[in-house]
Amino acid sequence: MPTKPVQQLALVDCNNFYVSCERLFRPDLAGKPVVVLSNNDGCVVSRSNEAKAMGVKMGQPWFQARALAEEHNILALSSNYALYADLSNRVMNLLAEFSPRHEVYSIDECFVDLTGMPDLRTLSYAMREKIMRWTGIPVCVGIGPTKTLAKLANFVAKRHPRSKGVFNYNALTDVQKDKLLSGIPVGEVWGVGRRLAPRLSDYGIETVQQFKEGHAPTLRAEFGVVVEKIQRELQEVACVGMEEVTPARQQIIASRSFGNPVRDVVSLKAAVATFVENACVKLRAQQSNAAMLQVFLQTNRFRPELPQYHPSMAVPLVTPTDSSFIINRWAGHLVDQIFRPEYAYKKAGVMLSEITPNTQRQEDLFAEAGQEEESKLMAVLDRVNQRFGRGMVRISSQEANRDWEMRQERKSPAYTTCWTELPVVIT
């Protein structure tokens, strides 16, 4: 019986993605220290190599990094999600041309199945060059027999300049594999990270090689089946398959932190109405209904000296629905229930769960009248928002007081998504 061919899974990911996106339209930023800040200009979420070299840490709160930035002239930009989403789509569409079996993993990572294709080295360099040429985004390619090893190979491709952005774990001899894995800290493994690494260290597991060779039953007993799967993946047994179809989300959360803390219930309800709208758009896009709504509020966790209050309340939606109107009505009631005026709220959100496909709707004795009319209305709302831009038509309580909106003081223009914000060239 012929043996199955070794899987050649590539993990392609973009280098310093957000910064790379900004640099595409700012050639003057090449080689300069640049960082991109998260929602609310809160923390550093992307750093150029020059900024990394200056000691800026990933996830570092901006107010902490600011002094360092001023000293070294590090440019900080606010997140320009419209730009990043568009460039990500371009990269992913190009990668899709290389293999029909591919899976977009995140905004800047994609698994591409190259099993059975000839000359992987040339192919990998071709992928890298095409993406750079067509979109201006630099990427690295890591190839392995399992997803976990592909991710690790990508890590190597990124770190070792001699690899020139491509690394194939499958091309190594057993001796080379052992040597490589012995030199990588176990925290670098996908699924391990900073939380599990210290606990593995207690068992004498410091390197990836030690993890790979660890006593499986002990690992399973102490850490559970997920960690056992990671170990098997390192041993070249695939436990995580390629997704054929993206599964519909089972929980949809929409939440944001507020630029300025909110104290009044009207503004809170306005914010929550927007979150409901965002969540419902996702719900309708995957053709689902939700049967549970939860609303939560939070005071500022990073200011422990201030009074803290983190309430949440859930309500079942007796008839599963995708209607923004119905859900928002309930969300408003929930906010009324949990709101206390003596607190300053820094974050709020909604979670829709108990999600079912909307073909499976069971008729309920207490079904609210006009479900079908609501659905038609929702479809029109979505089409208008799609054509004219998200938020063109809003539920009325969303208008009141947008003071809570994200601080984004240093955002670059929407170069590829807004006709009036195109990059300018001087002829």
Next chain:
Amino acid sequence: MQPIPISAVPAPLSGFVASVHAGFPSPAADHAQKRIDLNEHLIRNKEATFLFRVRGDSMTGIGIYEGDTLLVDRSIDARHNAIVLAVLNNEFTVKRLYRRGGVVRLVSENPIYPPIQIKQDEELSIWGVVTFNLHKLY
């Protein structure tokens, strides 16, 4: 039941637009086709095409004016005489590319602007080739 492996070899599909009507057949039905879509004609390489807004007047000679919109394709090779979007001194510029016999120049289309000679040791960075200019008339 065995899973069938997906073939990586593309299979050509033919399709055609037609509609089936009951009743008297219209002579126009056989010729029914999709309306012209500008996207198809103006944009060949979608993922590599970007839009830029024009300021300045160094290219008015070929009809590129202030306020116009350029379609720039990063995937096309820039040949001699192509109109290119280039990066010079870290700034974007639009010029006609002169590349002959080892000489590289960026040439304007306006007599008041002299050509820019690119020296041997300098590197000219070509961001993309300008494929179309959109000039609004109304």
